[in-house]
Amino acid sequence: MDFLNALVAISNYILMPGIAYGSQLALGALGATLIYGILRFSNFAHGDTMAFGTMVTILVTWWMQSAGISLGVLPTALLALPFGILGCMAMVLFTDRYVYRFYRRQKAKPVILVIVSMGVMFILNGVVRFIIGPNDQRFADGERFIISAREFKEMTGLREGLAIKTTQGITVITAVLVVILLFWFLNRTRTGKSMRAYSDNEDLALLSGINPERVVMYTWLIVAALATVAGTLYGLDKTFKPFTYFQLLLPIFAAAIVGGLGNPLGAIAGGYIIAFSEVTITYAWKKVLKYLMPESLEPSSLVQLLSTDYKFAVSFAILLIVLLFKPTGLFSGKTA
Amino acid sequence: MSDTMKNTGLFALVGGLVLITGFVQSWNAAILIVNMGLISAIMAIGVNLQWGFAGLFNIGIMGFVAIGGLATVLVSMPATPGAWDAGGLGVFGALLLGAATVAGAIQVRIRMAPGRWRTVALLAVLIGGFFIFRAVLDPAVYAVEQINPAATGYLGGLGLPVLVAWPVGGLFAAGVAWLIGRTALGLRADYLAIATLGISEIIIAVLKNEDWLTRGVKNVIGIPRPVPYEIDLQNDPGFVETAAGLGLDPVTASTLYVKFGYGVLFLIVLLIVLWLAQMALKSPWGRMMRAIRDNEVAAEAMGKDVTGRHLQVFILGSAVCGIAGAMMTTLDGQLTPGSYQPLRFTFLVWVMVIVGGSGNNFGSVLGGMLIWFLWVQVEPMALFVVHLITAGMAEGSAVKAHLYESAAHMRLLTMGVVMLLVLRFWPRGLIPEK
Numbered sequence: 083m084d085f086l087n088a089l090v091a092i093s094n095y096i097l098m099p100g101i102a103y104g105s106q107l108a109l110g111a112l113g114a115t116l117i118y119g120i121l122r123f124s125n126f127a128h129g130d131t132m133a134f135g136t137m138v139t140i141l142v143t144w145w146m147q148s149a150g151i152s153l154g155v156l157p158t159a160l161l162a163l164p165f166g167i168l169g170c171m172a173m174v175l176f177t178d179r180y181v182y183r184f185y186r187r188q189k190a191k192p193v194i195l196v197i198v199s200m201g202v203m204f205i206l207n208g209v210v211r212f213i214i215g216p217n218d219q220r221f222a223d224g225e226r227f228i229i230s231a232r233e234f235k236e237m238t239g240l241r242e243g244l245a246i247k248t249t250q251g252i253t254v255i256t257a258v259l260v261v262i263l264l265f266w267f268l269n270r271t272r273t274g275k276s277m278r279a280y281s282d283n284e285d286l287a288l289l290s291g292i293n294p295e296r297v298v299m300y301t302w303l304i305v306a307a308l309a310t311v312a313g314t315l316y317g318l319d320k321t322f323k324p325f326t327y328f329q330l331l332l333p334i335f336a337a338a339i340v341g342g343l344g345n346p347l348g349a350i351a352g353g354y355i356i357a358f359s360e361v362t363i364t365y366a367w368k369k370v371l372k373y374l375m376p377e378s379l380e381p382s383s384l385v386q387l388l389s390t391d392y393k394f395a396v397s398f399a400i401l402l403i404v405l406l407f408k409p410t411g412l413f414s415g416k417t418a
Numbered sequence: 419m420s421d422t423m424k425n426t427g428l429f430a431l432v433g434g435l436v437l438i439t440g441f442v443q444s445w446n447a448a449i450l451i452v453n454m455g456l457i458s459a460i461m462a463i464g465v466n467l468q469w470g471f472a473g474l475f476n477i478g479i480m481g482f483v484a485i486g487g488l489a490t491v492l493v494s495m496p497a498t499p500g501a502w503d504a505g506g507l508g509v510f511g512a513l514l515l516g517a518a519t520v521a522g523a524i525q526v527r528i529r530m531a532p533g534r535w536r537t538v539a540l541l542a543v544l545i546g547g548f549f550i551f552r553a554v555l556d557p558a559v560y561a562v563e564q565i566n567p568a569a570t571g572y573l574g575g576l577g578l579p580v581l582v583a584w585p586v587g588g589l590f591a592a593g594v595a596w597l598i599g600r601t602a603l604g605l606r607a608d609y610l611a612i613a614t615l616g617i618s619e620i621i622i623a624v625l626k627n628e629d630w631l632t633r634g635v636k637n638v639i640g641i642p643r644p645v646p647y648e649i650d651l652q653n654d655p656g657f658v659e660t661a662a663g664l665g666l667d668p669v670t671a672s673t674l675y676v677k678f679g680y681g682v683l684f685l686i687v688l689l690i691v692l693w694l695a696q697m698a699l700k701s702p703w704g705r706m707m708r709a710i711r712d713n714e715v716a717a718e719a720m721g722k723d724v725t726g727r728h729l730q731v732f733i734l735g736s737a738v739c740g741i742a743g744a745m746m747t748t749l750d751g752q753l754t755p756g757s758y759q760p761l762r763f764t765f766l767v768w769v770m771v772i773v774g775g776s777g778n779n780f781g782s783v784l785g786g787m788l789i790w791f792l793w794v795q796v797e798p799m800a801l802f803v804v805h806l807i808t809a810g811m812a813e814g815s816a817v818k819a820h821l822y823e824s825a826a827h828m829r830l831l832t833m834g835v836v837m838l839l840v841l842r843f844w845p846r847g848l849i850p851e852k
Contacts (some may be wrong), residue, residue: 123608124608124611124612181838184842192607192608193473193475193607193608194841196475196607196608196611197768197772197841198838198841200765200768200837201769201834201835201837201838201841202834202838203765203834204761204765204769204830204831204833204834204837205830205831205834205835205838206834207761207830207834208827208828208829208830208831208832208833208834209831211824211827211830212824212827212828212831213824215823215824216827325759328760328761329619331615332612332615332616332619335612336612336616339609339612343608387548389627391623391626391627392620392623392627394616394619394620394623395620395623397616398613398616398617398619398620401612401613401616402601402602402613402616405602405605405609405613406601409605409609
């Protein structure tokens with residue numbers, strides 16, 4: 083019984099949050115890694131792109147809520163999501179046309195593009211805060227839990243409860259669908275294949291008649307969709323706050339780099355690695371150990387390896403270890 | 419028009435903007451802008467050393483600035499009575515143990531042959547060391563934080579004059595930069611950027627959480643000053659008389675006098691740093707740095723120690739940022755770990771360097787002053803614009819209220835627009851590198 087209790091506690095406090103957070107990070111890292119693979123720079127505005135898409139989704143959600151449109155038990159934000167994606171697509175195409183294209187034509191060094199993306203980051207940050215304000219926004223509605231802790235306890239008779247939030251379920255299902263769609267697109271369609279070709283070898287791709295502007299446009303569209311989905315899921319699961327999205331930049335890049343920049347599969351693995359390490363290391367293990375250890379050995383402290391505020395330190399430490407010992411990432415991305 | 423004329427004109431323009439602020443708003447506001455502008459200029463020189471001279475992409479400036487601020491607390495605050503006896507030794511012992519663990523792990527990695535046993539030994543050293551570290555640290559920290567937590571609850575400092583903290587801040591930042599540089603400088607540009615961004619976030623997390631060191635989010639207030647207090651000046655009959663002679667009331671005169679005092683101190687530091695940076699730029703060392711920046715492979719082929727030189731300039735630039743950070747905390751009179759934000763302390767400094775002209779020290783100074791002026795003044799300007807736009811709207815309309823509330827966020831937008839415009843049309847900045 084104690085063993086089962088411990089298992090449930092681990093699922094409740096580590097497995098479920100880890101899977102949900104990992105899926106959100108993976109979607110974010112996929113966007114960053116695609117930009118790196120095709121446009122060949124680290125996009126520092128990625129966190130704010132997520133914030134922008136989410137903001138549009140939230141505004142549409144609010145409008146729908148006021149108009150009485152809802153999805154019943156599911157959050158209304160899912161209905162608003164396509165509009166958010168469209169808004170975000172329009173925004174990234176606009177920035178590409180008026181900001182990035184100029185430097186692409188000039189064949190500017192990647193580091194210049196990184197600096198340019200810092201400028202875009204400032205602007206998006208300002209725009210998002212200007213429109214929706216710098217504070218927390220909650221926009222989740224519908225049923226809160228698939229299984230609540232109390233129902234689970236009544237069902238199983240265990241002392242520990244396992245709560246599965248609706249948002250966690252939605253996050254996982256959506257992430258799986260999005261990833262399947264993305265890989266189908268990259269591996270099966272003509273456009274997807276030309277994107278991969280362009281990412282592998284730009285010159286050869288150009289020689290075989292691939293239109294680089296088209297490839298870049300599709301990349302931005304996909305990235306906008308990924309960023310908006312990732313941002314909305316994160317916002318549903320936690321809350322929406324522009325500054326938090328800016329801070330997500332670090333775990334997202336850590337995930338992308340750990341998996342190998344430019345490698346989509348790696349980005350997904352990296353997302354889960356980072357998420358699980360963060361959750362495991364900042365979790366207070368006392369509850370679990372209490373069930374597993376004999377009473378005499380019960381720990382007196384919380385057995386929390388690091389306080390939750392050090393979660394950046396975790397992503398960073400993993401990032402540094404991977405960079406020092408396997409500079410191309412675990413799934414070998416680009417080195418150049 | 420010659421370069422000198424143009425550059426003088428640009429500096430005169432900034433001076434003019436400050437004078438307008440003085441006449442339109444208040445002289446206190448104007449001197450405050452100048453003071454923070456001087457500090458920003460020093461930070462910009464630090465970044466320019468790394469990016470402009472050597473092409474190192476460091477976006478962890480905030481961390482070094484915060485380290486400088488920490489130095490101010492550790493040097494100038496009085497020691498908390500009893501804290502050292504309660505847990506000071508424990509804390510330091512724990513830190514030494516932590517360092518010993520890392521050193522031991524490195525030794526294991528170097529000495530033992532690669533293989534499964536080395537991994538096991540490495541993990542044993544690291545995990546065992548971590549738990550011993552926590553076992554020693556936690557009770558000591560608890561003891562320190564129990565001492566009058568409302569007012570102190572931390573170790574305190576050495577109680578030395580605050581001016582000593584400025585070079586110490588530079589040294590602290592240099593030490594941290596050495597640690598980071600040893601591990602992260604081999605990485606290519608984007609990776610170094612992410613690594614430094616991460617480190618700066620960690621430094622802030624440490625300052626926020628380690629209450630025994632910095633009181634965390636409870637903030638350290640009342641840091642000693644290098645200049646007299648306003649209230650003392652107002653009680654000094656000689657000062658009041660002089661002020662009256664100039665036609666000022668004593669309160670305004672005292673605030674102006676204090677700010678002016680800070681300004682003079684900052685200006686002296688800026689001139690020293692600027693002179694050193696200029697000398698470095700013109701020296702063979704500076705030429706070598708730029709040669710490495712422009713073609714690393716060729717420089718390496720000529721026998722230059724690229725990694726070593728990078729480490730050197732990374733440490734120097736970070737030290738300059740640390741000095742600026744210590745100065746800023748001194749000016750604020752308090753250390754507030756919660757107020758450090760990357761947009762304000764890292765990316766804004768980058769805007770200054772890019773706008774001023776990377777590779778040119780005078781450009782950095784100009785960028786620092788000009789961008790700081792904009793950063794402060796965009797908000798009132800935006801409010802003014804909002805005022806004009808909403809003049810025709812009904813009182814109490816939601817749009818009007820929202821616009822007024824949001825005017826504050828215009829500064830981020832403006833910085834982004836300024837940066838993109840400069841990058842597009844003056845990619846080498848206002849005062850380009852020669």
